[in-house]
Amino acid sequence: MEFGAILAAVFDLRIVTTIVLCTLYGSFVGAMPGLTATMAVALLVPFTYFMDPVQAVAAIVATTTTAIFAGDISGALLRMPGTPASAAYVEDSYALARKGKARTTLFISLLSASVGGVIGVVLLATATPLLARLASSFSSDEAFWLATLGLSCAVFVGGASVPRNFASLFIGLAIATVGIDVAVGHPRYTFGVNELYDGVSFIPAMIGLFAVSELLANAQVRKGVSLGRIEIEPIGTALRNAFAAIRQAWTGVLRAGIGGTFIGALPGAGADIAAWIAYAVSRRFSRTPEKFGTGHTEGIVEGGTANNAAVAGAWTPALVFGIPGDSVTAIAIGVLLMKGLTPGPDIFEADALLVKTLFGAFLLANVIMLFTGGLAVAVATWILRVPSAVLMPGVLILSLIGAYSIDGSVVAIWIVLALGLLGLAMTQARIPIAPAVLGVVLGQVVEDNFMVSMMKAQGDLTGFFSRTPAAVLGALTLVVWGLLLWRSWRELVRGYRAPVEEGR
Amino acid sequence: MTRDLLTGSALAVAGIVMISVAVTFPSIPVMAYGPGLFPKIVAGGLILSGIGIVAEAWTGRAGAGDAAPMRPLPVLALAAIIAGFALAMDPLGFHIAAILALIATVRLFGGGWITALVFAPVATALLHLVFYNVLRVPLPWGLLLPVAW
Numbered sequence A: 001m002e003f004g005a006i007l008a009a010v011f012d013l014r015i016v017t018t019i020v021l022c023t024l025y026g027s028f029v030g031a032m033p034g035l036t037a038t039m040a041v042a043l044l045v046p047f048t049y050f051m052d053p054v055q056a057v058a059a060i061v062a063t064t065t066t067a068i069f070a071g072d073i074s075g076a077l078l079r080m081p082g083t084p085a086s087a088a089y090v091e092d093s094y095a096l097a098r099k100g101k102a103r104t105t106l107f108i109s110l111l112s113a114s115v116g117g118v119i120g121v122v123l124l125a126t127a128t129p130l131l132a133r134l135a136s137s138f139s140s141d142e143a144f145w146l147a148t149l150g151l152s153c154a155v156f157v158g159g160a161s162v163p164r165n166f167a168s169l170f171i172g173l174a175i176a177t178v179g180i181d182v183a184v185g186h187p188r189y190t191f192g193v194n195e196l197y198d199g200v201s202f203i204p205a206m207i208g209l210f211a212v213s214e215l216l217a218n219a220q221v222r223k224g225v226s227l228g229r230i231e232i233e234p235i236g237t238a239l240r241n242a243f244a245a246i247r248q249a250w251t252g253v254l255r256a257g258i259g260g261t262f263i264g265a266l267p268g269a270g271a272d273i274a275a276w277i278a279y280a281v282s283r284r285f286s287r288t289p290e291k292f293g294t295g296h297t298e299g300i301v302e303g304g305t306a307n308n309a310a311v312a313g314a315w316t317p318a319l320v321f322g323i324p325g326d327s328v329t330a331i332a333i334g335v336l337l338m339k340g341l342t343p344g345p346d347i348f349e350a351d352a353l354l355v356k357t358l359f360g361a362f363l364l365a366n367v368i369m370l371f372t373g374g375l376a377v378a379v380a381t382w383i384l385r386v387p388s389a390v391l392m393p394g395v396l397i398l399s400l401i402g403a404y405s406i407d408g409s410v411v412a413i414w415i416v417l418a419l420g421l422l423g424l425a426m427t428q429a430r431i432p433i434a435p436a437v438l439g440v441v442l443g444q445v446v447e448d449n450f451m452v453s454m455m456k457a458q459g460d461l462t463g464f465f466s467r468t469p470a471a472v473l474g475a476l477t478l479v480v481w482g483l484l485l486w487r488s489w490r491e492l493v494r495g496y497r498a499p500v501e502e503g504r
Numbered sequence B: 001m002t003r004d005l006l007t008g009s010a011l012a013v014a015g016i017v018m019i020s021v022a023v024t025f026p027s028i029p030v031m032a033y034g035p036g037l038f039p040k041i042v043a044g045g046l047i048l049s050g051i052g053i054v055a056e057a058w059t060g061r062a063g064a065g066d067a068a069p070m071r072p073l074p075v076l077a078l079a080a081i082i083a084g085f086a087l088a089m090d091p092l093g094f095h096i097a098a099i100l101a102l103i104a105t106v107r108l109f110g111g112g113w114i115t116a117l118v119f120a121p122v123a124t125a126l127l128h129l130v131f132y133n134v135l136r137v138p139l140p141w142g143l144l145l146p147v148a149w
Helices: A003-010 A013-031 A037-048 A053-078 A084-135 A140-157 A162-176 A202-220 A235-248 A250-265 A271-285 A297-313 A315-321 A327-338 A346-350 A352-378 A388-407 A411-428 A434-456 A461-465 A468-494 B002-022 B037-058 B072-092 B094-108 B113-134 B142-147
Strands: none
Touching (some): A013 A037, A013 A053, A013 A352, A037 A202, A037 A388, A053 A327, A053 A352, A084 A250, A084 A315, A084 A346, A084 A352, A140 A315, A140 A461, A140 A468, A162 A411, A162 A434, A162 A468, A162 B002, A162 B037, A202 A388, A202 A434, A235 A250, A250 A271, A250 A297, A250 A315, A297 A315, A315 A346, A315 A352, A327 A434, A346 A352, A388 B094, A388 B113, A411 B072, A461 A468, A468 B037, B094 B113, B094 B142
8 A cells, every 4th residue: 555645545635624623523522521522423423424434434533532632621620520531530630720730731631642542543553454364264153253252341341340231231232133133034122113124223322322311411410510710820831841741751651552552442441441540550650659649640641641542442343353442433333334334354455545544544633633632721711611501402402413314214313312311221220331332233243143153053052163263262252251250259249349430 | 229129120121021022033943043032142131130230239249339319300301302302303393393492401401591592593503504504414394394495
């Protein structure tokens, strides 16, 4: 692939404009408490419907990257993390802001986010072609095991106890069974609604689970955001301090960037878990662990690097195997499928330019974010003054019209409402949502490949282990299941301790 | 604790309902597995996880206590607004439905009447511009069909 073609594709005016607009949009949504990065992407999806694949992916990538960074804005100024990924180090950034260093902490977040993102993309671009070559010989047996392994991983690393993660996954799979079945074409659980024959449509489902469920939760708390009085330092000083903090912690930046990418690549573990782990690791290796939580920069640097690295890492399994690494890539896979592109090893052969352009766009988004994110930091206190009485209705109507415009049918709005209520109920029952999303996306993949392999093997389950790669993947899956059983036993005996406290 | 019992039994009931529907699916005579197989596995998973959550609650090992208690009224109100929008979309048309839904939602989130009455038509006009004119989504005109442009 010649380099010039990639450059031309990345620096296409439409792509650059899309990235600039989406980083601005991502900064805004990420900064608003109660609006998450996943929600930003869910609301963006109806628009990506009208874009070409590269533009759509660039839009999703740019929005997520900046939204994850911008979550720090309300974290620092209001002590309310704008996205769950900022929760790990919110105490530190808030304490710094109270000391009159709001812009310093935000520029630290911005710089570390950008560096983390770049580390993530570099690892992504190196690892995925190698993995894709490995995966190119896979048949339905391996595809079944991969999807199952992805789902099992989601249960293992999801942010709650084993039965709750498990419940979430099966709720998602149950949603995926709606529609005409693959074997004989019998409609299942459609209740006579013709629009459900193709299954619960994906985008309304995501908008319901991520946007409307949050709105329903927000409807209960009607408290105005009050900024209080904050002293804000000049931008020049803040930038110098931020650069110094990053330079001082550069080993930590590398560690968090690489670690965050790997955590992001695990299905079910996203930016929030990456930030928590990086923060904990940073504290363990720090020479001054006692300062953590009191306005110390080390944890902000590493947490901020890790969560943006995870955003890139999550694309690894998504691109190579079609298995989403987090909720955002789950949505992205849905978007690509809508455009007739099936993520998987073949995409590296068939659409090499698309994949390379995706990496380029990813890199570019992380650079452009420095400017648009910097702008957001400069006007941070204004952004946070947008009243929720206008913001929430705006989000609601965008959700509803967005869902409607994809399906052209009112059924989409009913799906949004139903899954919004389901999402709220799940949050209330402390059941995480991410594994369910993986279930919705992968349900049909698992079932299709299961059925094909069953028919090939004529019902003989050992057939799933007859090919070497399948046997390896199958064995890995069984190991994860064993670990799950062991962990749920331990939880029952010792009690469940959340690795992520009140993070979501 | 009570909430966990409720969660667990809700999951189990959902699983049982799913299975009882799945047994009515046609099976293929020569094969032991048909359209009902996968739903039955999934339903089994729902029941098992329901039992697991109850077991967790039973042994008092569920970790942190229940989430903050729900305030059902505003949730129901917002759900009613969405349902109303869905019902009004085709007969009244997108514009009227959106303005009504927006006014109600602004009020629900604590905004004043002036905010509501200014914001609703402005936002609807913007949505019309973006979705109808730029993205060319066929939004229903409903009652306004005679003046459609």
